[in-house]
Amino acid sequence: MANNSLHHFNHNKLDFGHIFLICIFAVTMFFMIVLGCFCLKKYRSMKKSIRELRQRRSVIPQVPSQESPPPSPNVLKISELPGRATENPLQRQQTKSSYRFPWKPPLQVPRFTKADLSLIQLIKAGREGVFYKARIIRGTCRGHSLVTCKIGKEGITPKQMENEVSIMRKLAYHKNVMQLLDWNTAEQPYMLLMEFMSYGTLRSFVQKHKDELIADPELQSQFTIASYHIALAMEHLRSKMVVHSDLALRNILVSRFPWEVKVAEFGLARDLTRMRSRHSSRKKQHKERVPLRWYPPEYFRSNYYSFKGDVWAFGIVLWEMQTFGTLPYPDLNTSEQVVYSVCAGYKNTVPNTCRPEIEQVMQDCWLDPYTSRPSFSDIVNILESIVESDGDYVNVDNQRIMNAEEN
Numbered sequence: 572m573a574n575n576s577l578h579h580f581n582h583n584k585l586d587f588g589h590i591f592l593i594c595i596f597a598v599t600m601f602f603m604i605v606l607g608c609f610c611l612k613k614y615r616s617m618k619k620s621i622r623e624l625r626q627r628r629s630v631i632p633q634v635p636s637q638e639s640p641p642p643s644p645n646v647l648k649i650s651e652l653p654g655r656a657t658e659n660p661l662q663r664q665q666t667k668s669s670y671r672f673p674w675k676p677p678l679q680v681p682r683f684t685k686a687d688l689s690l691i692q693l694i695k696a697g698r699e700g701v702f703y704k705a706r707i708i709r710g711t712c713r714g715h716s717l718v719t720c721k722i723g724k725e726g727i728t729p730k731q732m733e734n735e736v737s738i739m740r741k742l743a744y745h746k747n748v749m750q751l752l753d754w755n756t757a758e759q760p761y762m763l764l765m766e767f768m769s770y771g772t773l774r775s776f777v778q779k780h781k782d783e784l785i786a787d788p789e790l791q792s793q794f795t796i797a798s799y800h801i802a803l804a805m806e807h808l809r810s811k812m813v814v815h816s817d818l819a820l821r822n823i824l825v826s827r828f829p830w831e832v833k834v835a836e837f838g839l840a841r842d843l844t845r846m847r848s849r850h851s852s853r854k855k856q857h858k859e860r861v862p863l864r865w866y867p868p869e870y871f872r873s874n875y876y877s878f879k880g881d882v883w884a885f886g887i888v889l890w891e892m893q894t895f896g897t898l899p900y901p902d903l904n905t906s907e908q909v910v911y912s913v914c915a916g917y918k919n920t921v922p923n924t925c926r927p928e929i930e931q932v933m934q935d936c937w938l939d940p941y942t943s944r945p946s947f948s949d950i951v952n953i954l955e956s957i958v959e960s961d962g963d964y965v966n967v968d969n970q971r972i973m974n975a976e977e978n
Contacts, residue, residue, distance in 0.1 A: 704767065705720040721763040741813065791924075806951050822836035864909055889932060
């Protein structure tokens with residue numbers, strides 16, 4: 572009898588436990604269903620709002636503004652600089668923009684073609700394109716009637732030109748970086764329009780005016796000022812995580828020597844923020860051509876090119892300037908000789924006319940391993956102190972001063 576009572580008690584206890592668990596489960600499921608219905612309602616409401624907004628935007632009539640007259644057919648339409656762009660809604664619907672990289676060039680309907688330009692003079696022939704002094708036939712390009720036009724060579728793809736455009740747009744404005752005005756990567760020939768630089772490349776400038784420059788007692792000060800401005804441009808590239816990869820005297824343009832010099836030619840440049848690694852390792856792609864005489868030994872040993880590779884090239888640029896545009900390693904005739912000599916530690920011979928401070932900067936740029944080389948910020952500080960020191964002293968005619976004192 573006692574056993575039956577105990578069994579009945581345990582059975583009731585077990586039933587009560589089951590009922591309690593079932594109640595908890597039921598309440599939980601009820602709250603989950605309520606929460607799910609609430610989320611579903613909010614989701615449908617959000618989709619409905621988005622759909623209504625899209626419908627409203629699609630039915631807005633395209634009424635021309637009464638405040639601004641219609642564009643003249645004789646004016647070449649050019650968009651504003653990045654950061655100051657005034658893009659209309661129609662262009663936004665037609666172009667595919669990048670939210671992650673706002674400087675990435677949109678898919679473009681060409682706003683100009685080669686027929687809109689008059690090519691006046693060849694400036695230089697590059698690896699991927701030819702640079703011309705050009706005049707816009709109808710209207711202006713952001714107020715510029717004269718421009719520097721880069722025309723892509725045969726075999727250059729739109730993607731290659733668009734990469735150059737995206738990098739130049741990312742660099743935005745800097746007084747020592749060539750400014751992009753407009754581009755055409757929608758149809759061949761692919762073209763970039765840039766600001767006009769009156770004296771062409773720095774290499775052709777020093778070659779053409781060699782005799783005048785040699786006769787100038789302030790030549791080394793002028794070379795130092797020009798070097799300082801180039802270093803400022805490269806420091807700006809470094810701050811934007813852009814590796815130039817083709818820094819050479821031929822890729823620096825001159826408007827007013829030595830005060831207005833600008834780094835150009837970004838066909839080999841790379842944006843490291845769009846790569847998996849912050850370190851840049853340039854792989855030797857099929858048929859890729861690189862300027863071996865400006866490249867550092869680590870590139871030949873392990874295909875590695877970083878910001879310190881640009882520092883090495885900056886040292887070569889200083890040497891080119893001091894030798895008035897001489898080809899680096901002039902006694903080496905083949906690419907194999909150049910690669911072997913650079914890896915073996917062979918350096919360009921610095922002319923005796925070079926001031927010691929600049930020679931030291933060159934030697935520091937050519938240090939191996941690359942981790943020993945200075946940064947562009949270091950180089951800017953060094954050159955800035957030299958320029959300031961030069962400004963503290965002025966050459967005067969001592970005889971004229973003595974005559975003035977006698978009077």
